[in-house]
Amino acid sequence: MIVIMKALFTSIIFASLLVFVSCTETYVGPAGPQGPQGPQGPAGSDGENAYVFEWSEVTFSAANNYEVILPYPDSFDGLASDVALVYFLWDTYETNDGELVEVWRQIPQTILTDDGALQYNYDFSMYDVRLFMDAEFPLDILGAIDTDNWIVRVVVVPGDFFNSGRINTADYDEVAKQLGLPDLSKDYTGQPARR
Template sequence: MKYSYTKACFALLILLSSCYSSTEVGPVGPPGPQGPIGPKGADAENAYVFEWENVNFTAPDFEVILPYPDNFEGYASDVALTYLLWDTYTTDDGEVVEVWRKLSQSIPTADGMLVYNSDFSIYDVRLFLDAEFPLTWLGADDTDAWVVRVVIVPGDFWNSGRVDFSDYQAVAKALELPEL
């Protein structure tokens, strides 16, 4: 019995040692030949960006609907990213820097939480406010003269995972959006 056990352990040892792989990586080989060129795709935009100025959240609903331009055709697979111009500051060099925040934004106030939010369809974006207190308590600083940017991202790019969509500057760079 002892002899069989020793044989089995020895066979197992040989079997397991043959599965060893080194983590060392060898030198990079020469580049291979270029693959065939694929068919040319249709010319298209990566994304679209629209901007609205002086957007006001007015009573009684404290919402606003921003329709897309007439010459824009949305698709069910598109995703609309909505940003509010939250702040600006001037650098030591005199450059004015815009600070954009992606909706939704939850803001704690003395009266409770205030939420700037949005939803979208293939035709428009709806911005709305929600709060733990009556919205009529809000002042003009909270509701008036907002600048809104909406970026329409094609569904295939949205699923690529290539960019942080909460950062407007990263989205603008990745999608090659025009300066507004």
């Protein structure tokens, strides 16, 4: 009986080794002849098409229910799949070299005030962007620093590019660089620093 068990065990080990050795063998034959050329595919797009628009002196008030509609220019043809990114010029400062640096913040933006939370937010369509304010307190107690003369940039990007996650949308400068947006910088000296 022990002899049969030893023979059976040896046979199983030998068969297992053959299986493992045959599985690791990667024999590749010679390359075959080149196949025929495939059919021409449809023309693709030239690249990501993004657009940037800027509005100045955007003011929220009780008269406009603390919301502002920013229509896209008539020359712009938006798509239902496009995504709008909105940035407010929040501050400017001058470096030691005398360069004026712009500080852009992506919306939505929530500010904690002594009265509670204040939020700048937006929604968009293929025709416009609607900016609005929301707060835990009556908006009519806000001062001009919170409501008046905002400079707003809207970047419209293709939805598939936005959804790819290839870009940090919170950083306006990175968005502009990645998408090859034109430099819209102006002399914003005197623009108030926001909260």
